[in-house]
Amino acid sequence: MGKVKTKLNLRLISMLIFSVLLIYLIIYFYQASRPVTAYQINGFKFVFRNDLRKANKIPVYPSEDAVYLKLINPIVKNVTIAFKDAGEKENSLYVVESYEIVYKLTLFYKIKGMEVGFDSMQVDSYENLPGKIQNPIIALVSPKFSNETAIRIEDHVIYVKGKTKEEFDLAVIKLLMCALRIKLE
Amino acid sequence: MKKIIASLLAALMLAMPVAPALAKTFGEFPTFLGVDGTADYYIVVGAAAQPADVVGAIDIASRLAELSYTTVTVAGAGAAIEGIERDDIGLYAALSNLPGSGVMKNFHYSGLKDSTFTWRGNDYDFHEQVDVSNVYMRHDFGTSNINGTEKMEIQSGDVVYQYVFDEALTGTGSISDPNYTYPIYVELLGTQFAIVGTGSNQIKVLQGSIGTATSTTPVTYGDYSIYSDLGASDSWARIIIKDSAGNTVDTLIIDQGSSKDSSATGLTVKVTKVRALTDGTIVGVDLVVGPRGEVEKTYDTSADTTSTGTASDRFPGETDWGIKVSGFSTAGQIAVGDKIEVVYQPTETVYLTAGEKLTLPNNYAELGFEGWNTDDFATITVRPVSSLTAYSQSNPDTLVASGLNGLEISTDVSSSIGGVVGGNWYSKAYALIKHGNTPTNITVYYGFYDESSQKILVNSTVVVLGGSSNTANAEYFTAALNGTTGTGTDVTYPFKLRYAGVGDKTFTLRVKFDSTSSDIVDVMVNDGSNDQVIYDFENKTALSTSSTPEFRLGTTASSAQETEVKANTESTQYNVGKASQDVVADGGIIVVAPATYGAADKAVFKIPAKELKVKVYFGKMGAAATEGGEYKVIKPITSSVALLDTEVTATHKAKNIIAVGGPCVNRITAEALGLTYPACGAASTIPENAAMIKIIDDVFTPGKSVVVVAGWEAENTRTACTVLQNYDTLLTHVADQSAVKVTAATQTGITVL
Numbered sequence: 001m002g003k004v005k006t007k008l009n010l011r012l013i014s015m016l017i018f019s020v021l022l023i024y025l026i027i028y029f030y031q032a033s034r035p036v037t038a039y040q041i042n043g044f045k046f047v048f049r050n051d052l053r054k055a056n057k058i059p060v061y062p063s064e065d066a067v068y069l070k071l072i073n074p075i076v077k078n079v080t081i082a083f084k085d086a087g088e089k090e091n092s093l094y095v096v097e098s099y100e101i102v103y104k105l106t107l108f109y110k111i112k113g114m115e116v117g118f119d120s121m122q123v124d125s126y127e128n129l130p131g132k133i134q135n136p137i138i139a140l141v142s143p144k145f146s147n148e149t150a151i152r153i154e155d156h157v158i159y160v161k162g163k164t165k166e167e168f169d170l171a172v173i174k175l176l177m178c179a180l181r182i183k184l185e
Numbered sequence: 186m187k188k189i190i191a192s193l194l195a196a197l198m199l200a201m202p203v204a205p206a207l208a209k210t211f212g213e214f215p216t217f218l219g220v221d222g223t224a225d226y227y228i229v230v231g232a233a234a235q236p237a238d239v240v241g242a243i244d245i246a247s248r249l250a251e252l253s254y255t256t257v258t259v260a261g262a263g264a265a266i267e268g269i270e271r272d273d274i275g276l277y278a279a280l281s282n283l284p285g286s287g288v289m290k291n292f293h294y295s296g297l298k299d300s301t302f303t304w305r306g307n308d309y310d311f312h313e314q315v316d317v318s319n320v321y322m323r324h325d326f327g328t329s330n331i332n333g334t335e336k337m338e339i340q341s342g343d344v345v346y347q348y349v350f351d352e353a354l355t356g357t358g359s360i361s362d363p364n365y366t367y368p369i370y371v372e373l374l375g376t377q378f379a380i381v382g383t384g385s386n387q388i389k390v391l392q393g394s395i396g397t398a399t400s401t402t403p404v405t406y407g408d409y410s411i412y413s414d415l416g417a418s419d420s421w422a423r424i425i426i427k428d429s430a431g432n433t434v435d436t437l438i439i440d441q442g443s444s445k446d447s448s449a450t451g452l453t454v455k456v457t458k459v460r461a462l463t464d465g466t467i468v469g470v471d472l473v474v475g476p477r478g479e480v481e482k483t484y485d486t487s488a489d490t491t492s493t494g495t496a497s498d499r500f501p502g503e504t505d506w507g508i509k510v511s512g513f514s515t516a517g518q519i520a521v522g523d524k525i526e527v528v529y530q531p532t533e534t535v536y537l538t539a540g541e542k543l544t545l546p547n548n549y550a551e552l553g554f555e556g557w558n559t560d561d562f563a564t565i566t567v568r569p570v571s572s573l574t575a576y577s578q579s580n581p582d583t584l585v586a587s588g589l590n591g592l593e594i595s596t597d598v599s600s601s602i603g604g605v606v607g608g609n610w611y612s613k614a615y616a617l618i619k620h621g622n623t624p625t626n627i628t629v630y631y632g633f634y635d636e637s638s639q640k641i642l643v644n645s646t647v648v649v650l651g652g653s654s655n656t657a658n659a660e661y662f663t664a665a666l667n668g669t670t671g672t673g674t675d676v677t678y679p680f681k682l683r684y685a686g687v688g689d690k691t692f693t694l695r696v697k698f699d700s701t702s703s704d705i706v707d708v709m710v711n712d713g714s715n716d717q718v719i720y721d722f723e724n725k726t727a728l729s730t731s732s733t734p735e736f737r738l739g740t741t742a743s744s745a746q747e748t749e750v751k752a753n754t755e756s757t758q759y760n761v762g763k764a765s766q767d768v769v770a771d772g773g774i775i776v777v778a779p780a781t782y783g784a785a786d787k788a789v790f791k792i793p794a795k796e797l798k799v800k801v802y803f804g805k806m807g808a809a810a811t812e813g814g815e816y817k818v819i820k821p822i823t824s825s826v827a828l829l830d831t832e833v834t835a836t837h838k839a840k841n842i843i844a845v846g847g848p849c850v851n852r853i854t855a856e857a858l859g860l861t862y863p864a865c866g867a868a869s870t871i872p873e874n875a876a877m878i879k880i881i882d883d884v885f886t887p888g889k890s891v892v893v894v895a896g897w898e899a900e901n902t903r904t905a906c907t908v909l910q911n912y913d914t915l916l917t918h919v920a921d922q923s924a925v926k927v928t929a930a931t932q933t934g935i936t937v938l
Binding site for chain 1: 228230231232233234235236238239240241242243245246247249250303306307308370372377395396397398399402404458460462468469471826827828829845850
């Protein structure tokens, strides 16, 4: 009788441990698979259009810090968003992404106590854009003109490129992650 | 049929009279877009868009970021201090008594940074601090420029701004071999410097205006604009300097990495990077421009602010602030704790009086002397009086003595004078005497003015004293000196002085009569430990058996003499009788204009309501807030996101929406207007060749609104976006409206729809 009771207790404990482990794993995988679309900076909750985890995978050349340095720099007085007419369908992407960039960077500049203006520039070519230390250019390269998804810096121009609409969206988020110093664990 | 119903519904919606009290108006924009710290809206653009819509999006985005500010109403208050403010600094004390031993940091004043700078992709910690520990508060009468007035003394080198490197860095250039490719950008007091070399207790920096020039975009310095129109990548550039009128005043050919002086302008231009097309057209030239010889500068451990030209270490734009360094011992490296310092070196010691401040370069911070730690002072006046009559303290109807001479002690703050015992407080006290029947016999009356009987009351009982150094021991005290029945030669009454009788600090005014002295009376003000102020009252007439002397201040009546008032300042006694200004004595007793009052034979001084200290601040003093004034403060919010109309779901429709673009290109606009997408041309309901901005309530969710920003053409939409961006100036005349037609981004171009 005593042996039966001990066996029952062991089985119960094992089941309990297993259940706890299972719940933990479920929660872990649920959290890990959930898209992260918001990030808190200095009390400001920045909400993004897409998953920060996905965006985090977009490569940045030469480095994420270089993006930060180009944009969050005391010399910067104005940021220009450059884009090439991509037709009605993809121009709308420019509109949405421009809003995202300007709105969130403006908030961030305010947090940093910086006064930075924004303007836009429609270009015929992405070659030799006149970026300046004091006026860097964010060149939005829509899927129509891009064969890669990445962020690249050339002199004082930051190119944001996406092969597809979603990747373009993610690339813009990655740009903002670099500028806002968002580091995912 | 569906279209007809939709149109009817739309017509109904548009025609439906909406209760004005409920309809949101432009006067409420953009307040209604935020709820409880959250941006309660989405911005929705049409999936089909024109390039002009990008501009509109930027306009709106930058403006809506304004929602990160919230307007608060504050009660009226004095000027607010942003930073640290202390009111417990001694009258003669160093500011090392400030927290942090007088070294101000970010946690004292947030304007001083504790942050990182980025160099070659890595972050390096640094912090700024300002050492004011050697600044002194002083009130020495013997020091000219202080003269007994409370002042903040700032000597050369007393205020030092320090940019402290908190993390080691290796790989920058050296003094002999600077690294222009990867300068370290740092901001000293808000001015940018680019460090290109370190070592031998020195740093080499580029300073001035830093930027990129092209043939159309200049880098400006003062009145000059520097352009570049020709060059070869990584090689050379042609630099054109124009004056404020746009005239070319100098042209220089400068190699990358080199600098040249412009004799015509007194400027030096250094080119650090050239980017050009193969035909020589400049894409951008990175350069630094500044005063001749100062663009590239080496700073060492001393800050020369007296020399001129290249020897000068003056901070740009300043004459008394110089730059020096501490540390930087190894070439090409920065060690933890290395400092770049900007030190204040005025040619003469600066003395700030209450209300004045020292402002750091670029208005970066202020060190200010605000004043005292209290506004509550009681002014005490001691003056000779004669031929007075005193009555009995126990029965005011009973005459005690008449023909009394002596001193009246009064105050402008009632109940600030008390007796040696008794615990009562009065506004007027008396120390009076009457001659006796021998040459040195007097009767001394210490009493107070009784407000109810309006009489001077004294003790009718005469105490017979013996010996010297006698002290009164009763509130109302009458004594005979050198009388027939006693041998006492003197008596002192220590009147208590306390602001309104309730102040935190008690002083004493000691009035001593000595019938054997040529100067019968002495008056001393004591702070509880020492007689800090002494008034030399003297007999104006001689004491005799038939005459009671009258008194004056000093050796001559109705004139001020140096020695008639003595005050201790910084533990040294000075004769201050001819000082026209107030003299702050040790212990916080303020001798008021001794020369002025001395000429009237009056002793006037102030006592504070509490231990007198100095109030100082470091940081910034803001403007005084007005009662009920509105001020903008940053309030954390949850930001909004932009969406394509094709991405909008029921979740999004639960919030407010700003729909950019007409019903021909934006499904949400069409839906909000009750139209069938795409509704183009006249069907769009947009005025031809114009735009409209319309707030439509309760479209998707009760209590939520859709703000439609739509133009006949994309350019019209852009104009409407500009109007929305400038809502606070362009929409004020239609603040009570919910819909307007826009033909131009001016008030006259905006009419009620």
